[in-house]
Amino acid sequence: MTGRFHKMHGLGNDFVIVDAREQEMELSAAKATAIADRHSGIGCDQLIILRPSDIADFRMQIFNADGSEVEACGNASRCVAKLIGEETRIETKGGVITGHATADGAIVDMGTPRFDWQAIPLAYAMDVLNMPVGWEDLQNPAAVNVGNPHLIFFVEDSAVVELDRLGPMIEVDPLFPEKVNVNVAHIADGVIHLRVWERGVGLTQACGTGACATAVAAIKRGLVTSPVRVDLPGGSLTISWTAGESIQMQGPTTYVFSGEADWSQFG
Structure with missing residues (x-):
């Protein structure tokens, strides 16, 4: 299945962004790793998939270069906010965040930080501000x-x-x-x-x-x-x-290029 993608980066932290809201994209860890490969794939630190959401404007899935899915990515959130171009609510595994484009990038409300040891999470209780390790x-x-x-x-x-x-x-x-x-x-x-x-x-x-x-x-x-x-x-x-x-993060983003790929050729 052929689909379009966007290549963007925030301060050199680079992403392949696929908008799968209208056409479903099946993804495995192996496929994500293959797409992220800088020699035989498109190449990126993280693969970002935009999907429909019941609680926000869309849901953002984030896959690291090793194929693992993670909860949040600040630079990717800024890139997606800039790509969408209007104030938007984004569902992530780490919670719903908001962002909007600026002249050279985006501002993202990253939500409130958590400090209890279970939320980090740690294996056992300790003072998370001054950890004795x-x-x-x-x-x-x-x-x-x-x-x-x-x-x-x-x-x-x-x-x-x-x-x-x-x-x-x-x-x-x-x-x-x-x-x-x-x-x-x-x-x-x-x-x-x-x-x-x-x-x-x-x-x-x-x-x-x-x-x-x-x-x-x-x-x-x-x-x-x-x-x-x-x-x-x-x-x-x-x-x-x-x-x-909540935390406010502001910084630049760069749109590198767009392209099409046959996703069946990866993984």
């Missing part, structure tokens, strides 16, 4: 669920952390029953400098939910004030959050 030099992280689970380490220099080695180790630690996204950040002149090991993907140029989770943790710890700029390898996002309120 560590992996080598990465110690005392914070954990936040922003639709998906994030672990945040505040360090002296995020650029020197061996995240490509430590990230996959921490991601699958038994402390995290659903695995976890791993963020390392340092703060300079009120700006958060962030790198992310993304669950099921690896090191990415940017992670919108990681930026949200890290900003929230930094605000909770009194390290920064809202709104705060978050610099990632691929560019910058602006995150706004007040305790008890």
Whole structure:
């Protein structure tokens, strides 16, 4: 079955977006992995499928490059909001979010962050703002669920952390029953400098939910004030959050190209 797709990215975090609201698209983990393959497929960090929804304007399914389905993706949400072009409500596995296009990208309301240990989730109870755990030099992280689970380490220099080695180790630690996204950040002149090991993907140029989770943790710890700029390898996002309120994420998006593919040739 041939179908149309859009290729977009948010700060280098790239997506293949398929609108399946009018024509059903069957998808398996193997097919998602094949589409995401950068050598024999279209190539992306995440495959995004838009489907009908009973509770929002549409439902967004998010598949990582390894074929796993995940709850939320901030950069993809911005790209989809920009693609739709009007204020829209989007159903995700992590909850219903809203977004609208701006001149160079989109603003997305990512919902309220969750801090209870069961919601992260963790294997057992602990203080999620100052967790008494560590992996080598990465110690005392914070954990936040922003639709998906994030672990945040505040360090002296995020650029020197061996995240490509430590990230996959921490991601699958038994402390995290659903695995976890791993963020390392340092703060300079009120700006958060962030790198992310993304669950099921690896090191990415940017992670919108990681930026949200890290900003929230930094605000909770009194390290920064809202709104705060978050610099990632691929560019910058602006995150706004007040305790008890939802997270607002603003940043650019880029439309790369559109195309058609025979989905039966993948997987």
